[in-house]
Structure formats: C-alpha cells, structure tokens
Amino acid sequence: NAGVTQTPKFRILKIGQSMTLQCTQDMNHNYMYWYRQDPGMGLKLIYYSVGAGITDKGEVPNGYNVSRSTTEDFPLRLELAAPSQTSVYFCASSYPTRGQFSGRLDQPQHFGDGTRLSIL
Amino acid sequence: SQKIEQNSEALNIQEGKTATLTCNYTNYSPAYLQWYRQDPGRGPVFLLLIRENEKEKRKERLKVTFDTTLKQSLFHITASQPADSATYLCALVKNAGNMLTFGGGTRLMVKP
Numbered sequence: 001n002a003g004v005t006q007t008p009k010f011r012i013l014k015i016g017q018s019m020t021l022q023c024t025q026d027m028n029h030n031y032m033y034w035y036r037q038d039p040g041m042g043l044k045l046i047y048y049s050v051g052a053g054i055t056d057k058g059e060v061p062n063g064y065n066v067s068r069s070t071t072e073d074f075p076l077r078l079e080l081a082a083p084s085q086t087s088v089y090f091c092a093s094s095y096p097t098r099g100q101f102s103g104r105l106d107q108p109q110h111f112g113d114g115t116r117l118s119i120l
Numbered sequence: 121s122q123k124i125e126q127n128s129e130a131l132n133i134q135e136g137k138t139a140t141l142t143c144n145y146t147n148y149s150p151a152y153l154q155w156y157r158q159d160p161g162r163g164p165v166f167l168l169l170i171r172e173n174e175k176e177k178r179k180e181r182l183k184v185t186f187d188t189t190l191k192q193s194l195f196h197i198t199a200s201q202p203a204d205s206a207t208y209l210c211a212l213v214k215n216a217g218n219m220l221t222f223g224g225g226t227r228l229m230v231k232p
Contacts, residue, residue, distance in 0.1 A: 004163070035222075040128065042209065042222035043164070058219075090163050106152055106171070106213070109220060111163030 002026055006091050006112035013081045013119045021076040021115050023091030031095045032074040033058075033109065034066065036087040043090060049074055081119045089115045122147045124212060126223040133200055134231055141195040141226045143210035148221075150212035153186055153193050158207045158225065167208075168195075200230045 007022045025032065030051045035043035045058030049068040063085055065077040074093075078085060092109040123146045133139050143153070152171040156164035170177045170186045170193070177184045183196040197204050207227045211220040 033220075040224060042124070042224045043220075045219065045221075048219065059221075092163075106169060108154060108166030108169060109164075111165070113161070113163045 004091055004093055004110050004112035006089075006115050008115060009113070010116045011118070013078075013117065015081060015083065015119060017081050018077070018079050019081070021078075021089055021091075021117070023074045023076070023112060024072050025074075025091075025093040025110070026072065027093060027110065028071065029093035029095055029110070030071070031093060032068065033092045033094075034064070034074070034076045035090045035092065036060065036085075037090060037114075038087050046076065046089075078117075083119050085117065086119045087117060089117060122221065124148070124210065124221060124223040126208075126210060126226045128224055128226070130227040130229055132229045132231065135201060137200055139197040139200045139204065139228055139230070141208050141210075141228065143193040143195070143223055145191050145212055145223075148191070148212055149188075152213050153184075154211045154213070154220065155182075155184055155193075155195050156209040156211060156222075158209055164209055197228075200228075202230045202232050204228060205230050 004025045033048045034046040037043045044060045046064050047066040049055045052068050052071050055066050068074050090111050092111045094107045094109045125144045154169045155167045158164045168184045170184045181198045185194045207225040209222050209225040211222045
C-alpha cells in the first residue's frame with residue numbers, strides 16, 4: 001500500500017494564479033482532510049470530507065475549495081493565489097470503510113508527505 | 121478561545137535519558153488525545169492515542185499520561201536515542217468526528 005500520496009511535492013506560484021493540489025489514498029478510508037502548516041506552527045484544518053460527495057469547512061477555509069467525487073481522491077484548489085497561502089499543505093485520511101476497525105471513532109490519521117507551496 | 125500549547129523551545133537531552141514533552145490545553149474537553157512524530161520534510165506519523173478515561177498508555181519505550189483535571193498530557197521517551205530526534209505534536213479530538221486540533225509541536229534533539 002502506498003498510503004496517502006500528494007502531488008506535487010513543491011510548487012512556486014505567482015500571485016493570482018490557480019492550482020490544484022492532488023491527494024489520493026489507497027486504504028479505503030472514508031474521512032479525508034486538508035491541513036496547512038506554517039513554520040513553527042501546528043497544523044490547521046482547511047477542509048475535510050466524511051465520504052464521497054460530502055465536504056465541509058475546517059478552521060481556515062477561505063481561499064480554498066475542495067471536491068470529493070471518489071473515496072480515493074480529495075483535491076484542494078487554490079483559485080487566486082495570495083502570499084498568505086505560502087505554506088506546507090498536508091492531506092490525511094482516517095476511518096477505514098471495511099475491516100477490523102470499521103466504524104470506530106478513535107482512529108489515527110494517516111498523512112502524506114506534503115506539498116510545499118510558495119507564492120511570490 | 122480553545123488553546124493547545126506545547127513548548128516551542130527545542131528540548132535537548134543526552135542519549136539514554138528520558139525525554140518528557142508537555143501538552144497543555146485550555147477551554148477544551150477532549151474525548152481523547154493523540155501524539156504524532158514529524159521528521160523534517162515529512163508528514164506526521166501517529167504514535168499513541170489516549171482516551172479521557174485513561175490515565176496512562178504505554179508502547180515500547182513510549183509512555184503517555186492524560187490528566188483531565190490539570191488539562192495536561194505528558195509524553196515520555198525512555199532510554200532515548202539519537203533516532204528519536206524529531207518534532208512531536210499533540211492533537212486533541214473534541215468529539216466523535218475525529219477532527220484533530222494540533223499543538224505547535226516540540227522539537228526533541230537527542231545527543232549521542
């Protein structure tokens with residue numbers, strides 16, 4: 001299993017450009033999350049999804065959009081990049097849809113290795 | 121407002137000693153608490169989970185305590201090794217939706 005895969009690993013954008021950060025997981029997890037991490041700070045939740053077709057805002061959703069058309073994929077879209085969006089973005093997943101731990105509410109989150117985004 | 125605090129200063133210890141990291145929270149009644157390890161350039165990796173009705177949890181050289189009266193969790197690494205050097209994050213879950221709120225992390229440096 002690859003776990004949670006994020007692409008690209010690095011990107012530089014100009015102010016006002018748009019891009020999509022890709023995230024895919026192969027663990028049959030219902031829940032997926034997007035966080036941003038600024039230097040020396042904890043992770044802040046941007047958006048999350050509890051299953052295909054369902055998304056909701058987290059703590060810092062402004063300037064971002066998400067979609068969840070399949071269980072595996074949860075892309076994050078930046079429409080008009082701003083310098084304040086320079087950060088490291090992490091995608092995570094949890095809650096297996098099947099198997100021994102299906103339905104338990106205390107499962108850990110599995111993270112990808114992040115996308116480092118600079119907006120200049 | 122809800123706050124989770126970890127010591128932002130790096131913790132430097134000698135190999136073989138016990139490292140103790142602190143996570144304090146305010147205005148929170150978490151259902152459970154998780155600890156993650158993060159290496160430079162990598163995503164966090166889950167280490168341990170402790171529930172609000174548990175006082176202590178162990179896994180190999182790791183031990184976590186959870187004091188809901190003090191609103192504090194302590195994370196211990198016994199017989200520390202240079203390979204334990206990393207940033208350690210605590211995260212609280214307030215309800216059953218598994219939404220995590222993270223502290224800022226503490227960087228641990230274990231010197232040989």
